[in-house]
Amino acid sequence: MRKDLGAKTVLYPMPVLILAAYGENGKVDAMNAAWGGIADTDQVCICLTADHATTKSIAARRALTVSFADAAHVAEADYLGIVSGNDVPNKFERSGLHAERSPHVDAPIIKEFPLALECKLRSMDEISENTVRVIADIVNVSADESIMTDGKIDIAKLDPITLDSASHGYYRIGGRVGNAFSDGKKLIK
Numbered sequence: 805m806r807k808d809l810g811a812k813t814v815l816y817p818m819p820v821l822i823l824a825a826y827g828e829n830g831k832v833d834a835m836n837a838a839w840g841g842i843a844d845t846d847q848v849c850i851c852l853t854a855d856h857a858t859t860k861s862i863a864a865r866r867a868l869t870v871s872f873a874d875a876a877h878v879a880e881a882d883y884l885g886i887v888s889g890n891d892v893p894n895k896f897e898r899s900g901l902h903a904e905r906s907p908h909v910d911a912p913i914i915k916e917f918p919l920a921l922e923c924k925l926r927s928m929d930e931i932s933e934n935t936v937r938v939i940a941d942i943v944n945v946s947a948d949e950s951i952m953t954d955g956k957i958d959i960a961k962l963d964p965i966t967l968d969s970a971s972h973g974y975y976r977i978g979g980r981v982g983n984a985f986s987d988g989k990k991l992i993k
């Protein structure tokens with residue numbers, strides 16, 4: 805029997821995105837964001853609390869990078885989601901992560917995460933009290949060779965994690981089960 809769970813933010817798999825932006829004096833702000841996804845062919849959409857340090861820096865610099873948390877950096881990714889730069893000014897240094905300037909946008913790339921979207925802020929609209937919807941244009945995708953096979957991003961090498969918001973668990977993405985744009989053809993009559 806099916807059960808109604810009410811209006812909840814349920815969407816599988818939820819990406820564990822790491823947003824990074826420059827704050828005042830070149831300080832790196834970074835946070836964990838799972839309420840995000842694709843908005844258009846070259847745009848991402850993320851729902852953010854307005855007073856996060858990273859949100860304010862994205863608004864000020866109009867740029868950010870979006871990295872994908874991986875299984876090798878679960879603790880670092882979670883740390884970025886439970887500690888605020890508003891309270892701990894050297895939050896990023898304390899995470900043990902390192903950053904370098906993106907050559908494409910005014911935002912830091914976190915070196916330990918091998919895949920990053922380099923983005924410019926398109927819009928930041930208030931959608932409810934203290935929550936904004938960020939739409940950002942993807943200017944460039946930068947991938948470390950270590951996660952590529954034959955010039956393409958290899959999801960098995962990337963080993964991204966997903967959030968289960970119901971149990972507050974981080975999960976690996978499972979193995980390949982089919983071929984997109986192809987397996988359905990056998991049902992075309």
Ligand SMILES: Cc1cc2nc3c(=O)[nH]c(=O)nc-3n(C[C@H](O)[C@H](O)[C@H](O)COP(=O)(O)O)c2cc1C
Nearest residue numbers: 835836837838839852853856857858885887888889
């Ligand atoms: C798994 C996880 C997912 C999160 N997703 C979001 C999100 O989508 N939007 C948001 O505003 N905050 C989200 N947060 C909370 C922020 O990452 C957190 O408040 C962080 O401390 C903000 O850091 P800052 O103030 O240094 O920017 C998430 C936290 C965790 C642990």
